[in-house]
Amino acid sequence: MALWLARLALDRWRQAQGCARGEGSDAQPLALVTETAHGPRIDAANDAGAAGGAAPGMLLADARTLCPALQVVASDPAGDLAFLERLALWARRWGPWSAMDAPDGLLVDVTAVAHLFGGEEALLADVHRQLEARGLAVRAAIGPTAGSAWALARYGPPAAILSPGEDVIARLAALPVAALRLDDDVLLVLRRLGLKRLGDLAGIGEGTGGRDAVQRRFRNRRSPAANPLIRLDQIAGRVPEPLLPVIAVEPCLAERRLLEPIRHRPLLDQVLADLAGDMVRLLEARGEGARRLELGLWRVDGEVVVRRLELAAATRDVAHVCRLFATRLDDVDAGFGIELVRLLATWTEPLALAQADLDAAADAHGISLAACIDRLTVRLGAKALSRPVPRGSHKPERAQGWQAPLDPVRPSQEVFAFHSRPLKLLERSESIAVIYASPDGLPRRFSWRGQAREVARVEGPERISPEWWREKGGSRLRDYYRIEDASGCRYWIYREGIMGDARGGMPQWFLQGLFG
Amino acid sequence: MDLATLPTAARLLTLGQGAPRWRPGLPPAGPVHHEIFAPADEAGGAAFALALALDSLRAQAPGEEARRGVFLAERPLLWVQDAASIRKAGRPYAPGLPPAWRNRVIHVAVKDAADALFALEEGMRCRDLACVIGEICGNPRALDLTASRRLGLAAERHGVPLFLVRHDAARDISSARMRWQVRSAASPLPRWNAAAPRAGPGVGSWHAELFRARTHPPGEWTLHDDGQTLIAERPVAHATAPDHGAMAGAAGA
Numbered sequence: 001m002a003l004w005l006a007r008l009a010l011d012r013w014r015q016a017q018g019c020a021r022g023e024g025s026d027a028q029p030l031a032l033v034t035e036t037a038h039g040p041r042i043d044a045a046n047d048a049g050a051a052g053g054a055a056p057g058m059l060l061a062d063a064r065t066l067c068p069a070l071q072v073v074a075s076d077p078a079g080d081l082a083f084l085e086r087l088a089l090w091a092r093r094w095g096p097w098s099a100m101d102a103p104d105g106l107l108v109d110v111t112a113v114a115h116l117f118g119g120e121e122a123l124l125a126d127v128h129r130q131l132e133a134r135g136l137a138v139r140a141a142i143g144p145t146a147g148s149a150w151a152l153a154r155y156g157p158p159a160a161i162l163s164p165g166e167d168v169i170a171r172l173a174a175l176p177v178a179a180l181r182l183d184d185d186v187l188l189v190l191r192r193l194g195l196k197r198l199g200d201l202a203g204i205g206e207g208t209g210g211r212d213a214v215q216r217r218f219r220n221r222r223s224p225a226a227n228p229l230i231r232l233d234q235i236a237g238r239v240p241e242p243l244l245p246v247i248a249v250e251p252c253l254a255e256r257r258l259l260e261p262i263r264h265r266p267l268l269d270q271v272l273a274d275l276a277g278d279m280v281r282l283l284e285a286r287g288e289g290a291r292r293l294e295l296g297l298w299r300v301d302g303e304v305v306v307r308r309l310e311l312a313a314a315t316r317d318v319a320h321v322c323r324l325f326a327t328r329l330d331d332v333d334a335g336f337g338i339e340l341v342r343l344l345a346t347w348t349e350p351l352a353l354a355q356a357d358l359d360a361a362a363d364a365h366g367i368s369l370a371a372c373i374d375r376l377t378v379r380l381g382a383k384a385l386s387r388p389v390p391r392g393s394h395k396p397e398r399a400q401g402w403q404a405p406l407d408p409v410r411p412s413q414e415v416f417a418f419h420s421r422p423l424k425l426l427e428r429s430e431s432i433a434v435i436y437a438s439p440d441g442l443p444r445r446f447s448w449r450g451q452a453r454e455v456a457r458v459e460g461p462e463r464i465s466p467e468w469w470r471e472k473g474g475s476r477l478r479d480y481y482r483i484e485d486a487s488g489c490r491y492w493i494y495r496e497g498i499m500g501d502a503r504g505g506m507p508q509w510f511l512q513g514l515f516g
Numbered sequence: 517m518d519l520a521t522l523p524t525a526a527r528l529l530t531l532g533q534g535a536p537r538w539r540p541g542l543p544p545a546g547p548v549h550h551e552i553f554a555p556a557d558e559a560g561g562a563a564f565a566l567a568l569a570l571d572s573l574r575a576q577a578p579g580e581e582a583r584r585g586v587f588l589a590e591r592p593l594l595w596v597q598d599a600a601s602i603r604k605a606g607r608p609y610a611p612g613l614p615p616a617w618r619n620r621v622i623h624v625a626v627k628d629a630a631d632a633l634f635a636l637e638e639g640m641r642c643r644d645l646a647c648v649i650g651e652i653c654g655n656p657r658a659l660d661l662t663a664s665r666r667l668g669l670a671a672e673r674h675g676v677p678l679f680l681v682r683h684d685a686a687r688d689i690s691s692a693r694m695r696w697q698v699r700s701a702a703s704p705l706p707r708w709n710a711a712a713p714r715a716g717p718g719v720g721s722w723h724a725e726l727f728r729a730r731t732h733p734p735g736e737w738t739l740h741d742d743g744q745t746l747i748a749e750r751p752v753a754h755a756t757a758p759d760h761g762a763m764a765g766a767a768g769a
Contacts, residue, residue, distance in 0.1 A: 369645070371642075372638055379634060380624065384626060387621065422612045423608065425609040449557060459717060487699070516562065
């Protein structure tokens with residue numbers, strides 16, 4: 001059985017607004033748009049918008065000329081996909097397994113299932129009723145193969161049923177070739193060849209040598225979506241078509257319903273330790289470690305307090321988790337007592353079993369790097385810890401990026417040995433006043449932070465041009481000089497621009513880095 | 517603890533006298549808490565801390581490792597800076613770090629000295645770190661004798677050396693095992709064509725005064741790192757204009 005949620009994006013938007021079709025804010029013309037290189041483009045338009053002239057695929061500027069009152073909302077493809085995934089899980093009510101057919105379809109295996117609903121017509125009626133009750137416009141069809149059901153759901157009559165005895169190709173002959181689930185460029189080729197209906201293509205295959213001709217035309221196309229013959233065979237059931245079913249992964253959850261609501265911290269710590277022990281056993285059984293944990297505390301009066309914890313590396317250490325949560329529980333107000341405590345691992349990663357470290361050994365040998373980073377992150381915040389990584393850029397301040405300390409570092413080119421770079425870079429280049437012999441010559445003296453410094457030794461310039469592919473046309477080149485002043489301090493200064501480059505007035509001088 | 521193993525008062529008094537003078541490459545007596553006083557508007561303090569850390573690692577590593585320049589399985593380095601240090605002296609810049617440290621820095625930016633002390637102590641308790649470098653600006657109230665004693669004990673207990681750079685700070689009371697006053701010195705002249713009228717700046721060079729150490733007598737050196745080892749020259753007595761002893765005295769030792 002194939003389901004086609006033709007207006008999924010709009011239906012989701014309408015659900016978020018809480019209005020029925022054609023009422024409330026849906027009565028105004030509205031379009032969901034995506035930003036593209038050529039300006040916003042319409043993904044979907046509601047009834048009023050479509051009546052005004054907006055059509056999917058149109059540029060927003062074109063649609064506005066037709067319908068000036070058109071309202072615009074950004075579309076949310078990632079949200080739609082997540083919704084479709086949940087819907088696919090829910091759709092297993094009609095069959096043992098279901099698969100997503102992104103962006104807006106579902107496939108459900110209903111082999112030998114229909115009699116449970118009272119026949120295939122009743123099954124389709126149930127599908128329509130259930131989904132329309134949820135505000136989703138749907139077209140459903142049943143066929144002996146996934147391809148035939150897909151074609152009927154999109155291009156066939158409403159609630160079409162193709163029973164296994166019938167000739168699939170004959171029944172689908174009148175549908176357009178787009179029903180074969182082909183890529184756009186293949187559809188264009190077929191249209192130029194004059195093959196408009198599915199029957200035209202199947203008819204060629206029956207003649208002598210006709211199928212060979214089509215085969216030769218598409219001989220390099222291995223992917224089913226690019227080869228109409230493979231698609232045709234899949235529809236007819238001559239070639240298998242594997243589908244990828246969705247499988248729900250239950251998050252690890254441990255909870256304690258407490259007979260007597262607890263109001264004191266030592267008891268809560270005890271419950272937390274028990275929960276962490278349960279969680280560790282659950283995770284161990286699955287060979288996983290927790291990366292993100294959520295502790296929910298349900299109070300007697302219905303208030304819920306949630307504390308989240310992120311770990312730098314997957315862990316199954318009870319003491320570590322308890323210690324990290326202990327600092328987060330100081331400000332919990334127990335009120336009249338907490339009656340339900342629940343620990344949920346919302347993000348887990350594979351973690352092989354390892355020999356548990358004895359507590360004494362950990363004390364003697366110190367803690368591991370991941371545990372150290374967790375401890376620092378809990379107190380200082382996630383942004384405080386970072387690791388410098390090289391990035392591809394000529395601009396010194398852009399050539400270094402910061403990422404989380406334990407993330408893998410991407411391979412990159414080693415720093416050039418002939419580039420001298422300072423040990424430290426100031427957060428922002430500081431403006432300095434420089435005295436020089438000639439405008440393009442070497443600096444002689446400069447003043448920085450209110451103190452004049454005599455230049456004793458200087459090397460330069462090293463010219464770094466602006467990155468024209470990133471910056472505006474008016475940005476100026478930089479000439480860097482390495483300076484050593486009379487007292488031995490070494491600095492990295494630069495002059496932004498040169499005289500007469502027609503990009504501003506006199507060149508400015510800045511101090512950017514300090515050499516060790 | 518066994519009382520017999522503790523040094524007697526007489527031995528503690530004469531500890532510094534029989535001890536050898538500090539020199540680069542001397543194996544450290546143990547993981548030590550160093551304190552490095554340096555001006556904030558130059559990177560000499562941090563560069564000296566890195567060079568000293570590298571020097572003590574080279575001295576610890578067995579001969580073969582030291583010769584090839586492989587150190588302690590490339591363990592990372594924790595670099596803690598408070599907000600004032602970042603504002604005044606900038607952040608570490610990986611392309612300019614010494615090649616041995618370039619890909620090993622984990623940077624911690626904290627807002628004040630209290631958080632910095634917490635991060636330093638947690639860092640020293642981690643067995644996977646090669647060393648911990650801290651930068652704290654001025655003389656904050658949180659960094660008192662008790663705090664510095666905690667740091668020193670943590671360094672000795674867990675075997676991770678600490679190099680604490682004090683920017684623009686007066687020499688207050690501290691229990692650091694080795695205390696240095698550091699400023700940048702004129703870099704060595706190029707080996708070839710040293711007489712060129714305006715040669716460019718050379719490798720980083722520092723004037724370091726060891727003014728308090730438990731196991732070494734105090735002294736002054738001019739140091740630079742030539743890529744393989746740390747090289748020291750004793751400064752000539754009648755050298756550069758500012759008399760360092762007078763300057764340090766004015767800073768309020």
